[in-house]
Amino acid sequence: MSLKNVLENWSDYRKGHEQGGHHDYEHMWVMAVDLDKCTGCNACSVACYAENNLAVVGKERMMKGQGMHWLRVERYWDEPQIGGDDGQFQSAGGSFLPMMCQHCNAATCEPVCPVAATYHTPDGLNAQVYNRCIGSRYCSNNCPYRLRYFNFFSYYEESWPEPLNQQLNPDLSVRDKGVMEKCTFCVQRIRTAKDTARREGRAVQDGDAVTACAQTCPTQAIVFGDMLDKESRVSKIWAKQQVELGKTKQVKANPELRGYRILEGLNTDPCIMYLDRVREV
Amino acid sequence: MQTKDINENIAWAQINADVLRSMESPRMGYWIAVAACLAMVACAVVAEIYQYQIGMGVGNLNWPHMWDIYIATFVFWIGMSHSGTLLSAILHIIHADWRKPIYRFAEAMTTFSLMTAGLFPIIHLGRVWNMYWVLPYVSDRGIWPNYRSPLVWDAFAITTYLTSSALFLFIGMIPDLAICRDNARGWRQKLYTVLSMGWQGDDRQWRNFRKIYLLMACFLIPLAVSVHSIVSADFAMSIMPGWHITSFPPYFVAGALYSGCAAIITLFIILRYFFRFDEYMTIPILEKTCKLTFAIAMVWSYLTLIEFASVWYGHDLVAKESLMERFVGPYSPFFWLMLFCGIICPFALAIEKMRRHLPTMFVVSLLLNLGMWLERWMIVTPTLATSHYPFAWDVMWPGMVQWAIVFGSFGWFGLLFLIFVKVFPSVSMYEVKEMVFHRRHAHRPDLAAKFHRRSSDQQPGDTASGQPRPEGA
Amino acid sequence: MRRYYVMGLFSNFDEAFAAISDIRDHKIPGVTVDDVTLKSPIEHPEIEEILGDRGSPVPKFALFGAIFGAIFGFFFLAAGQAAFLVQPSGGKPVIPLPSNIVLSYEMLILFGVLSTLVGFFISARLMTKRHPLYSEKVSLDQIGIMLELDEKNVNPIKDLFKEHKVLEIREEVAR
Numbered sequence: 001m002s003l004k005n006v007l008e009n010w011s012d013y014r015k016g017h018e019q020g021g022h023h024d025y026e027h028m029w030v031m032a033v034d035l036d037k038c039t040g041c042n043a044c045s046v047a048c049y050a051e052n053n054l055a056v057v058g059k060e061r062m063m064k065g066q067g068m069h070w071l072r073v074e075r076y077w078d079e080p081q082i083g084g085d086d087g088q089f090q091s092a093g094g095s096f097l098p099m100m101c102q103h104c105n106a107a108t109c110e111p112v113c114p115v116a117a118t119y120h121t122p123d124g125l126n127a128q129v130y131n132r133c134i135g136s137r138y139c140s141n142n143c144p145y146r147l148r149y150f151n152f153f154s155y156y157e158e159s160w161p162e163p164l165n166q167q168l169n170p171d172l173s174v175r176d177k178g179v180m181e182k183c184t185f186c187v188q189r190i191r192t193a194k195d196t197a198r199r200e201g202r203a204v205q206d207g208d209a210v211t212a213c214a215q216t217c218p219t220q221a222i223v224f225g226d227m228l229d230k231e232s233r234v235s236k237i238w239a240k241q242q243v244e245l246g247k248t249k250q251v252k253a254n255p256e257l258r259g260y261r262i263l264e265g266l267n268t269d270p271c272i273m274y275l276d277r278v279r280e281v
Numbered sequence: 282m283q284t285k286d287i288n289e290n291i292a293w294a295q296i297n298a299d300v301l302r303s304m305e306s307p308r309m310g311y312w313i314a315v316a317a318c319l320a321m322v323a324c325a326v327v328a329e330i331y332q333y334q335i336g337m338g339v340g341n342l343n344w345p346h347m348w349d350i351y352i353a354t355f356v357f358w359i360g361m362s363h364s365g366t367l368l369s370a371i372l373h374i375i376h377a378d379w380r381k382p383i384y385r386f387a388e389a390m391t392t393f394s395l396m397t398a399g400l401f402p403i404i405h406l407g408r409v410w411n412m413y414w415v416l417p418y419v420s421d422r423g424i425w426p427n428y429r430s431p432l433v434w435d436a437f438a439i440t441t442y443l444t445s446s447a448l449f450l451f452i453g454m455i456p457d458l459a460i461c462r463d464n465a466r467g468w469r470q471k472l473y474t475v476l477s478m479g480w481q482g483d484d485r486q487w488r489n490f491r492k493i494y495l496l497m498a499c500f501l502i503p504l505a506v507s508v509h510s511i512v513s514a515d516f517a518m519s520i521m522p523g524w525h526i527t528s529f530p531p532y533f534v535a536g537a538l539y540s541g542c543a544a545i546i547t548l549f550i551i552l553r554y555f556f557r558f559d560e561y562m563t564i565p566i567l568e569k570t571c572k573l574t575f576a577i578a579m580v581w582s583y584l585t586l587i588e589f590a591s592v593w594y595g596h597d598l599v600a601k602e603s604l605m606e607r608f609v610g611p612y613s614p615f616f617w618l619m620l621f622c623g624i625i626c627p628f629a630l631a632i633e634k635m636r637r638h639l640p641t642m643f644v645v646s647l648l649l650n651l652g653m654w655l656e657r658w659m660i661v662t663p664t665l666a667t668s669h670y671p672f673a674w675d676v677m678w679p680g681m682v683q684w685a686i687v688f689g690s691f692g693w694f695g696l697l698f699l700i701f702v703k704v705f706p707s708v709s710m711y712e713v714k715e716m717v718f719h720r721r722h723a724h725r726p727d728l729a730a731k732f733h734r735r736s737s738d739q740q741p742g743d744t745a746s747g748q749p750r751p752e753g754a
Numbered sequence: 755m756r757r758y759y760v761m762g763l764f765s766n767f768d769e770a771f772a773a774i775s776d777i778r779d780h781k782i783p784g785v786t787v788d789d790v791t792l793k794s795p796i797e798h799p800e801i802e803e804i805l806g807d808r809g810s811p812v813p814k815f816a817l818f819g820a821i822f823g824a825i826f827g828f829f830f831l832a833a834g835q836a837a838f839l840v841q842p843s844g845g846k847p848v849i850p851l852p853s854n855i856v857l858s859y860e861m862l863i864l865f866g867v868l869s870t871l872v873g874f875f876i877s878a879r880l881m882t883k884r885h886p887l888y889s890e891k892v893s894l895d896q897i898g899i900m901l902e903l904d905e906k907n908v909n910p911i912k913d914l915f916k917e918h919k920v921l922e923i924r925e926e927v928a929r
Contacts, residue, residue, distance in 0.1 A: 002833035006849070013836055017845025065343030065675055074672045099672070106845030108520045114432035115414045116425070119840060132424075134414055135337065135407015136432055137347035141665065142519045146345045146673035150407065152338025177336035178407025263669060266520060269845070293795065293895035417834060425834040429846055429853045437857050441864040448871055455880075456795075456893075463890040478880040481888045483900075484792040484802050489878035491797055492812040496870050500816075504863045511856065714895075715796045718767075 017106045017246075017269070027204070028124035028227035028245065028271070029185050031214070032237040033098060035277040036258075037221035038073075040096035044213035044222060045071045048100070051186060051212035053168050055155030055175075066152045070183040071100040071213055095277055098222070100213070101126060101147045101183035102262065102270030105245060109139035109148060117180070124227070124271065125185055135178040144263050148182045151175050185224070186211040206232035227271075243273045286379045286565045287713070289720035296561075296713050300457075300706045301464055303556040307703055310555065318696040325689020328682045329404060337407050341680035345673045346665050351405035352515075353657035354687045356533070357540065358398030358694070359439070359512050360653060364541025365391025365446060366505040369453065370498035378719065379569050381712040382561040385457075386552060386698075387545050388450040389707070393697040394544075395443045397690050402435060404686060431514040438511040445504055449497045455480050455490070456711040472704075509537045516660060522600035523607075523664035528591065532584040539581045539623075540653035542574035546646035548698075550639050552707060561708050564637055571630040571642065578627035578649070585623065585656075599669055606667040607659060611676045616659050622652025757928040758908050761793075761887045761900040762915035767801055770794075770897040773918040774804055777901075782910045785903060793889075793898035812873045819869020820862050827861025828854055886926050896921065902928060 006013070015022050048054060048071040055068045074097040103126045110118050110126065117132035118139055140148040154177040160168060168174060171188040175181050186209075193209035206225050214224040225234035227245060238244070241259025242252045248267045250260075258276040332339050342349055365388035372380040403412050415426050415436045426433050459480035462473035480486060513533035516524035526532075549570065553562040592604045607616045629635045629645045636642065666676055701707065764770040770792070778787040787806055794801070802808075831854045839848065875881060885900070892898050901911060912923055 002837050003829055006829065006832045006836045009836065010849075013848035014851075016847045016850075021845065022839070022848050061338070064338075064341070065345070065677070066338050067344070072672075111427070111429040111846050111850075112431065112519065113427055114430040114436070116427035116838070116840075132414070133408065134411045136402075136405070137407065138430070138432055138515075138519075140345070140347045141521065144520055144669040146668065146670050149344060150342075150347060151336065152342060153336035178409075180407075266669070268520075297894055417830070423837055425838045428831050428835060428857055429850055434853070434856050434860075437860045441860045441867075444864060445867045448867060452871070452874070460893045463893045478875075479882050479884050480880070481884050482793045482795060482892050482898075483885075484794070484805055485808070486878045486880070487794065487797045488802060488808060489810045489812050489874055491799065492810045493870055493874040496813060496816045497867060500820075500863050500867050500870070504860075507856075507859060507863075511860075514856075711796050715798075718796060718798075 023120075023122055025124050025228065026122045027190075027229075029103070029190065029209075030124075030225065030227045030234055030238065030245070030271040030273070031185075031211075032223045032234050032241075032259075032273045032275065034221045034223075034275040035095070035097065036275060037219040038096045038098060038277075039219060040073055040075060040094065041218065042073050043216045043218060044098055045069060045073055047212040047216035048183070050167075051169055051189075052184070053172060053174050055151070055159040057153075057155055057159070061153075068149045068151070068155065068181070070147075070149065070181070071098060073098050095279075097274070098213070099145065099147060099262075100272070101185075102145055102268070102272045103183075103185060104268040104270045106267060106269045108142045108144065108266075108268055112138045112142045114138070123190065125187060125190075126182075127187070128180060128182055128184070130173060130175055130179050130181065133179045135180065137180065139180055144266055144268065148180050151177045151179045151181065153177055205229075206234075237275075238273055241273060241275065245269060245271065284565060285563070285720075286569075287382065287563060287716060287720060288560060289717050291560060291713075291717055293714050293717070296710050296717070297460060297464070299558070299560065300708045300710050300713075301461070303558070303708070304461075304703055304706060311699065311703070315696065315699050318692040318699060321689050321692020322696060323689075325686045325692070328685035328689070332404075332682050332686075333409060337405075339680065340683035340686075341677055342683075343675070343677055345668065345675055346662065346677040348405070348661055348665065349677070350658055350661075350679045350683050350687055351401050353654070353661045354690060355398050355401035355405075356512055356657040356660075357654045358394045358401070358690065359509060360533070360537035360540045360657075361394035361544050361650075362391045362398065362442070362446070362541065363505050363509060363534070363537035364545045365389070365450075366501050367538050367541060368545065369449065370501040370505070373494070373498045374502070378716050379566050381716045382558075382563075382708055383545065383549060383566060383570070384712075385450075385454070385705075385709045386548055386702070386707045387541075388446065388453065389698065389701045389705070390541075390544060390548060391446045392443070392450050393694050393701070395439065395446060396697060397694045399439055399443065400690065400693070402432070402439075431511065431518045434511045434514060438508045442504055442508045445497070445501055449501055451476075452490075452493060452497060453709065454705060456482065457706045457709060460710055461706065469704075505537075506534055509534045516664075521664050521668055522597060523603035523667070524660070525600075526588060526592065528584060528588055532581075532588060535577060535581040535584050536653060536656060539574070539577045540650050542570065542577055543646045543649035543653070546570055546574065546642055547650070550643045550646070552702070554639070556702070556707070558708060561713060567639075567642065568633075568636050571636045574646075574649070575627055575630040578623070578630070582624040582627075585620070603664055603667045607663045610663060610667070612659065612663045612666070615655050616663070619652050619655035619659055622648045623656060626652065756905050758903050758905060759885075759887050759900060759926045759928050760903055760908055760911055761889070761898050761924045762912075762920040763889060763891055763896045763898050763922045763924075764918065765896060765921055767794075767798060767897055769918045769920075770899055771801055771804065773899055773915060773920075774801070776914055776918075778804060781914060782907060785901065785907050785911065789901045789903065791900040793892045793900060795893055795895060795897075811877050812870060815873025816866055816870040819873075820866035822869070823865025824858050824862040826865070827858040830861075831857055887924050889922075889924070891922075 012022060052070060054070055057067050075094045077094040107126050114136055115132055115134055117129045119127055121127045137150055140150060156174045190209045193204055197204045206229055211224045214222040223234045223237060225232035227235050241257050243250050243259040246269060259273050261270045261273055368380050368387040369384040403409060406412055415433055417426055455477055458473050458477035462477045465473055510530035513529040517526060517529035519525055549562055549567055552558055592600050626645055626648045667674055774790055777785055777790060832849050835849050887900060889898060915923055
């Protein structure tokens with residue numbers, strides 16, 4: 001029976017990412033982050049902590065590199081192309097880069113997981129199944145962006161002392177030690193949006209599902225939406241920047257366009273486009 | 282100077298007696314060694330229990346250092362296991378009969394170092410209790426392991442290798458177990474009766490034995506190569522600069538044979554000293570092993586240097602940065618120590634005076650293995666320290682918990698080996714008999730006297746009488 | 755007619771070799787070299803040659819096991835992957851050949867080894883009771899020649915053995 005399945009669907013099962021893959025996507029959730037609008041206020045990160053029950057590990061463990069910040073706002077004070085060590089440029093303020101899981105369509109973390117705890121959903125999400133994870137940590141090693149965080153301890157024991165545990169988001173679980181976790185694009189909100197749409201007998205509209213970071217960003221630097229919906233804000237931004245999914249090298253008519261994806265050359269096909277910061281040099 | 286691999290006049294009964302003696306009545310030193318090994322294992326057990334209870338963070342593992350010396354030590358032990366295969370299988374196929382007195386303990390080493398290596402991927406899992414999820418069992422939920430993952434390849438390869446090498450060790454030991462059975466009393470007799478499986482040395486058994494031994498050797502050689510290539514695939518299949526290197530599979534295989542051979546020299550000297558196996562584990566055999574080690578060391582050195590060269594000329598900036606970080610970064614003292622131990626030290630093996638001096642060889646072989654352990658560490662850790670993403674660059678030093686478990690693994694290996702040498706014959710009796718038999722037939726005293734290797738050597742039946750030496754000796 | 759097992763123990767291969775050669779040359783009518791079982795403490799291909807080509811089926815087991823392992827391995831993996839479609843990973847196909855080749859190769863060797871082992875146990879008749887005439891001296895340093903004979907041939911064989919400086923002769927009634 002299984003053998004029959006293999007032989008009948010052979011050519012379908014042999015399709016990789018370049019041939020369009022085996023699955024048809026229902027949605028393709030993507031993001032656009034305008035770095036020019038980012039003020040580095042870290043509100044997105046805080047929202048993520050609140051929304052996704054991220055463990056607060058304390059200063060000491062954070063310093064040791066055992067923190068759980070799914071969305072980290074990276075600060076660069078010292079970029080050579082904007083003046084390097086020049087103090088004047090530094091006093092003008094750093095550059096900020098909010099980094100969360102890039103939900104790569106050809107994710108390097110996925111094929112290396114021995115138990116298939118991380119896989120690609122028909123929504124175009126890079127999902128992590130906590131219950132299946134055995135903690136081999138290979139995915140984190142193989143993530144070129146280093147966006148996967150491991151529960152080195154049972155953080156929940158100290159993270160939310162009474163009565164703080166009352167503020168935990170009931171829509172998703174609290175993770176125990178030995179499990180890898182990372183940004184999910186607030187999959188619980190996507191689920192809710194899809195369920196609501198189905199209940200109301202309509203398609204998911206742009207704005208139904210918004211991630212906590214996109215919702216919180218005071219300057220609206222983060223835009224989240226469905227790429228397959230041609231009318232969504234995010235797909236318009238992508239189109240305007242002439243960045244396309246599934247391409248290693250973007251061909252741009254106008255070199256002034258700011259859209260880029262991080263480490264695109266590695267062919268990971270990330271789903272987050274960043275818009276470069278414009279600075280006076 | 283002793284130049285013969287073995288004295289061809291040893292009586293067969295003497296061989297039996299000598300080897301069986303080594304298995305009897307452990308002395309005080311043996312029990313001290315067992316106690317020391319147990320203490321080491323206890324360290325690791327305590328550390329592992331602590332880590333199990335609290336979490337993986339206790340050994341200083343962090344982001345981005347998700348792997349550290351557990352994986353390095355895993356690769357190290359897998360590497361050690363390649364020696365047995367080399368000595369028994371490859372040298373068996375090419376009919377190098379000097380392997381016969383020493384291959385048994387080398388094979389035991391293979392099996393035990395695999396049993397040690399296999400513990401590390403398990404220990405390093407965040408959720409150890411779910412480790413069986415890596416195995417392809419039929420689940421009613423229709424879930425399978427991810428066959429794309431090199432870690433699953435590891436699981437397959439190690440299982441296959443452990444099964445095959447343990448069987449190879451066992452098959453090769455059946456005739457010897459029969460000898461033990463015929464000479465043992467009490468619980469030992471029961472044990473050997475079961476294990477020797479009714480071996481009675483008739484021609485049907487020997488004929489099939491010869492076949493299976495050759496076939497197993499033929500299976501084991503490609504298996505050993507594939508196992509360490511797969512271990513290297515853990516790194517080479519990843520996208521990390523410093524790991525994603527095409528020459529890793531041969532590099533790992535060479536490194537494996539290298540550390541395995543060095544370990545054979547170490548154990549050779551230990552066994553020779555404590556069991557007084559001077560008649561069997563002779564200096565000429567040690568010399569041959571040393572020469573083999575030297576040759577492999579040079580292959581390894583070449584592959585090390587070519588790795589640097591290919592990264593350098595490949596001009597992938599990230600990989601280059603990662604390489605430079607190893608040369609001059611925070612881990613560089615260990616990196617240079619590794620190069621010293623791995624490339625410079627083996628030249629001691631090329632010098633005959635040192636090769637024949639047991640204490641020197643003992644130290645050198647330990648240094649070689651230190652170098653090989655450092656090599657694995659220098660592959661795993663600096664790469665994680667310097668990756669594609671500069672924001673995640675970090676230097677981490679392993680904590681006590683990790684060191685304790687690595688330390689304990691040596692005790693575990695030692696314990697298994699100590700049990701082995703007292704329960705099973707650590708020199709192959711039947712094959713030494715064969716060796717002696719064939720050498721006796723091939724021995725021509727007149728020719729030996731004429732073409733003796735060194736002019737300064739004492740010649741048989743002639744006590745330095747100052748006769749003219751033949752040329753071309 | 756009763757049948758007997760007779761075993762002579764020799765101190766070296768040359769004597770044993772000569773004795774078997776005599777049997778091979780039909781020095782004793784009715785006794786052929788096929789009745790001979792040679793027992794030795796070491797493997798000795800040369801002396802087994804004069805026993806005639808008795809063959810060994812072990813390589814066939816190895817071949818069968820290896821072929822089975824490779825084919826079964828591949829389809830076992832592919833069937834598992836095809837039944838677990840939730841797992842499209844990292845842009846790789848459902849059935850990726852490179853990784854399946856690696857694992858099929860391991861299965862080839864694993865099944866090859868196990869099958870060879872089974873073949874060895876069967877064809878070497880291991881895990882059976884030792885022969886009543888088994889002598890511990892064979893595991894030490896003597897070579898035994900054992901024959902299964904009719905009663906009339908027992909004495910001629912003993913004489914032949916004695917001619918070749920046999921050390922010890924044992925006999926037993928065959929059942």
